[in-house]
Amino acid sequence: MTSIDFYKYQATGNDFILIDNRDPQLELTKEEIIHLCDRKFGIGSDGLILIQNHEEYDFEMVFYNPDSSQSLCGNGSRCAVNFAKFLGIIDSTTHFLAFDGVHFAEILDNGEVRLKMSDVQNVRLMGDGIFVDTGSPHLIKYVINIDNFRVYEEGKAIRNGGLFKAAGVNVNFVEITGADQIFVRTYERGVENETLSCGTGVTAAALASSTKELNSPVKVNTKGGNLSVEFEKNEDMSFSNVYLLGPAKEVFKGSIELDK
Numbered sequence: 549m550t551s552i553d554f555y556k557y558q559a560t561g562n563d564f565i566l567i568d569n570r571d572p573q574l575e576l577t578k579e580e581i582i583h584l585c586d587r588k589f590g591i592g593s594d595g596l597i598l599i600q601n602h603e604e605y606d607f608e609m610v611f612y613n614p615d616s617s618q619s620l621c622g623n624g625s626r627c628a629v630n631f632a633k634f635l636g637i638i639d640s641t642t643h644f645l646a647f648d649g650v651h652f653a654e655i656l657d658n659g660e661v662r663l664k665m666s667d668v669q670n671v672r673l674m675g676d677g678i679f680v681d682t683g684s685p686h687l688i689k690y691v692i693n694i695d696n697f698r699v700y701e702e703g704k705a706i707r708n709g710g711l712f713k714a715a716g717v718n719v720n721f722v723e724i725t726g727a728d729q730i731f732v733r734t735y736e737r738g739v740e741n742e743t744l745s746c747g748t749g750v751t752a753a754a755l756a757s758s759t760k761e762l763n764s765p766v767k768v769n770t771k772g773g774n775l776s777v778e779f780e781k782n783e784d785m786s787f788s789n790v791y792l793l794g795p796a797k798e799v800f801k802g803s804i805e806l807d808k
């Protein structure tokens with residue numbers, strides 16, 4: 549048996565298991581990742597994050613969805629930054645490696661994390677939706693009366709539909725609620741359910757909304773709390789200096805036994 553120490557964090561209700569995997573370095577199997585993220589038989593979370601040493605950057609963040617697939621996680625990255633500060637790896641700014649490349653982030657005086665996202669090449673019309681890749685693939689659909697929208701049913705059907713069947717997609721339902729303000733609800737691939745917030749999804753929704761005359765910074769409300777997205781829109785419809793800003797907090801810590 550191996551005992552694993554972990555920390556549980558949440559960022560606007562998107563919750564993650566964080567493990568300091570610098571020394572000794574654990575190798576987790578696919579089955580172990582699925583077990584740890586299981587809300588009935590394990591710890592339970594929307595994902596698992598390993599913080600590892602890296603030769604060139606402050607640390608490497610290795611993210612897994614609850615089904616053990618990998619991608620970029622915006623909310624998880626913000627948790628990882630606060631966890632790296634807690635571990636004494638960084639002070640208030642950092643460059644770290646994640647699934648889609650190197651990210652800069654800063655921790656503000658109020659503890660919120662401002663994460664620089666990768667530049668986004670374009671937003672693409674796809675049927676009655678807009679496709680945006682913010683390190684993870686996202687489809688944006690505009691709806692009205694979002695509170696009563698059937699996110700699980702509609703999101704699941706699109707995620708498993710013809711176009712996206714192979715690689716999957718995260719499906720974000722968006723309502724414009726004010727000047728430069730949106731409400732976003734996301735069906736996440738890899739979780740295969742609606743989560744309370746999705747950082748790369750919120751970012752994709754804000755960029756897509758610039759085609760509907762919303763300007764930076766876009767205020768984003770989710771079921772799990774509030775975020776803000778800053779960006780520069782270029783003439784060719786690419787985006788640079790994209791930042792995701794919001795809270796990321798430790799919830800509890802513990803240890804769990806694995807048969808290894």
Ligand SMILES: N[C@@H](CCC[C@H](N)C(=O)O)C(=O)O
Pocket residue numbers: 562594613617618619620621622623624684685718736737738739745746747748749
């Ligand atoms: N919750 C995340 C997104 C995690 C990755 C996503 N489920 C995928 O596989 O594309 C976020 O905050 O960005």
